[in-house]
Amino acid sequence: MVRVCLLFVVALIVSPLLATAQSSVFLEELTWTEVRDAVRGGKTTIIVPTGGTEQNGPHMVLGKHNIIVKFTAGEIAKRLGNAVVAPVIAYVPEGSFDPPVSHMRFSGTISLPQEHFEKVLEFTARSFRAHGFLDIVLLGDSGGNYAGQRAVAQALNKEWALTSTRVHSVEANYDANGSTDWLRRQGETAERIGTHAGIPDTSQMLALHPDGVRRAKLALGQADDGSGVIGDPTRATAAYGKQLLEFKIAAAVRDIGELRESSRKVR
DSSP states (O other): OHHHHHHHHHHHHHHHHHHHHHTOSBGGGSOHHHHHHHHHTTOOEEEEEEOOOOOOOTTBOTTHHHHHHHHHHHHHHHHHSSEEEOOOBOOBOOOOBTTBOGGGGSTTOOBOOHHHHHHHHHHHHHHHHHTTOSEEEEEESSGGGHHHHHHHHHHHHHHTTTSSOEEEEEOTTTSSSSHHHHHHHTTOOHHHHOSBSSHHHHHHHHHHOGGGBOGGGOOOBOTTSSSSOBBOGGGOOHHHHHHHHHHHHHHHHHHHHHHHHHTTSOO
């Protein structure tokens, strides 16, 4: 009787854990047979998040983009209902080396030459096509990623034009999603909002990973002042961050839905 009770208790604990693991949208949390069965069952969209390992001022960790894009990709996949999320590509173009330019002027940044980044994306896409995925979504969280994403999507779509597989470079989540206008309606100025490690970036990190923000080092920054910050992160809040993340997620879901249809229309 005691043994039966113990087995019952173990089953109550283990069963939800197994169910959670097998229903994960993250590829790296699944087994190969679970991925195979997911594709056979209709999960034929794979989201490839591209982040970056770059300086984000003295107040924020270098993995900011990777943390944000993994979260948003996961939420996008859940809303789409038929998508899986690939591991985040954390090495992207961040500037040249000799002499160091852009983010490469700051310790810890990792940069790939553009052509190598594109090759990583290309063969990632080729891998997923071989496994039966039909829509390969390149989802960036850094402006410097988009030229490479577009180039790869264009080249592979041309090569695969007579097949059912398509590659999409999704950018609506990063730009033109309404977040800047919304912040202005909250009373923030363009200077405070900034363009790097300012209100938007810092707010999203406060919402997702507050330990990644060094609050004692929050300070207004300007271009070429040596801080790496352009904007006023002291104005950032977790509440802002939650809303900005929602803008990103909703915009990407809309964009992916439209691209899946428009990319297959006969012209």
